Amino acid sequence: MKLQEVALTLKARVICGQTRLERDVEAVFASDLMSDVLTIDSEKLLLLTGLVNIQTIRTSEMSDIKNIVLVRNKKASPEMIALAEENRIVLMECSYSMYKACGLLFEKGINPVY
Amino acid sequence: MRFEYNIEAGNFTKAGDASSSFKKILKQLNVDSQIIKRIVVSLYEGEVNIVAHANGGKVICEVDTSRVNIQLIDVGPGIPDIEKAMQAGFSTASAKVREMGFGAGMGLQNIKNNADQLFISSEVGVGTKLEIIVNLPQN
Ligand SMILES: Nc1ncnc2c1ncn2[C@@H]1O[C@H](COP(=O)(O)OP(=O)(O)OP(=O)(O)O)[C@@H](O)[C@H]1O
Ligand SMILES: [Mg+2]
Numbered sequence: 211m212k213l214q215e216v217a218l219t220l221k222a223r224v225i226c227g228q229t230r231l232e233r234d235v236e237a238v239f240a241s242d243l244m245s246d247v248l249t250i251d252s253e254k255l256l257l258l259t260g261l262v263n264i265q266t267i268r269t270s271e272m273s274d275i276k277n278i279v280l281v282r283n284k285k286a287s288p289e290m291i292a293l294a295e296e297n298r299i300v301l302m303e304c305s306y307s308m309y310k311a312c313g314l315l316f317e318k319g320i321n322p323v324y
Numbered sequence: 325m326r327f328e329y330n331i332e333a334g335n336f337t338k339a340g341d342a343s344s345s346f347k348k349i350l351k352q353l354n355v356d357s358q359i360i361k362r363i364v365v366s367l368y369e370g371e372v373n374i375v376a377h378a379n380g381g382k383v384i385c386e387v388d389t390s391r392v393n394i395q396l397i398d399v400g401p402g403i404p405d406i407e408k409a410m411q412a413g414f415s416t417a418s419a420k421v422r423e424m425g426f427g428a429g430m431g432l433q434n435i436k437n438n439a440d441q442l443f444i445s446s447e448v449g450v451g452t453k454l455e456i457i458v459n460l461p462q463n
Contacts, residue, residue: 265426272364
């Protein structure tokens with residue numbers, strides 16, 4: 211699924227990477243635990259997380275994760291946005307709970323990581 | 325080539341700066357992206373451990389044509405039982421560390437899974453040393 215459709219499905223606001231919404235997403239991983247995220251090895255991954263601090267972006271940088279949705283109406287800080295921009299990460303904010311966001315994407319047929 | 329970085333204890337704003345810098349170097353050296361990921365995930369886990377559990381330290385990254393060798397040396401409480409610390413799920417992380425998204429007790433195991441070799445030595449009350457080796461493919 212294209213990021214554009216992810217944004218529509220989640221009624222998400224694109225905070226950074228507006229021009230990269232043609233990117234394809236093949237799997238979703240949802241976690242507030244960066245320890246967990248660091249063990250994932252998937253291409254074209256979308257990360258759904260309610261953990262909102264600079265380490266969310268750092269972890270994604272190290273894990274080559276290029277697409278992030280912040281759930282539960284959490285707001286990205288300017289530092290997070292700058293680091294995301296530097297790493298060509300598409301960052302979105304969504305007001306849905308983790309459960310709802312996951313459910314909507316699952317319904318659209320995006321695969322889990324495992 | 326040798327690169328050295330200092331790691332500040334408790335500073336989660338800066339945690340990952342060393343890993344980020346070294347990642348840029350590996351990219352410039354045209355190392356395969358899958359291998360870069362294994363290297364920097366290991367390095368980042370080790371870096372976050374110094375920030376979270378020790379009183380500061382340094383990272384020394386050495387690159388030659390056959391491999392990357394990373395030493396993470398800290399001053400800190402040390403690890404009393406390394407075997408136990410290696411077990412998935414064992415963690416002494418503080419509430420502050422958990423708030424930052426860490427402290428699941430998975431880091432050392434994840435380093436082991438990503439590295440070709442991992443050596444840990446530690447002295448209680450003195451500090452901990454991790455040596456991480458990732459081989460580079462020869463062609
Ligand atoms: N550099 C260190 N100095 C002192 N203790 C350490 C150090 N690194 C690890 N430890 C100890 O080993 C435990 C396990 O480390 P590990 O990295 O596997 O998990 P964690 O850091 O607690 O959580 P996670 O890495 O999943 O975020 C730590 O909780 C801590 O008790
Ligand atoms: Mg750790």
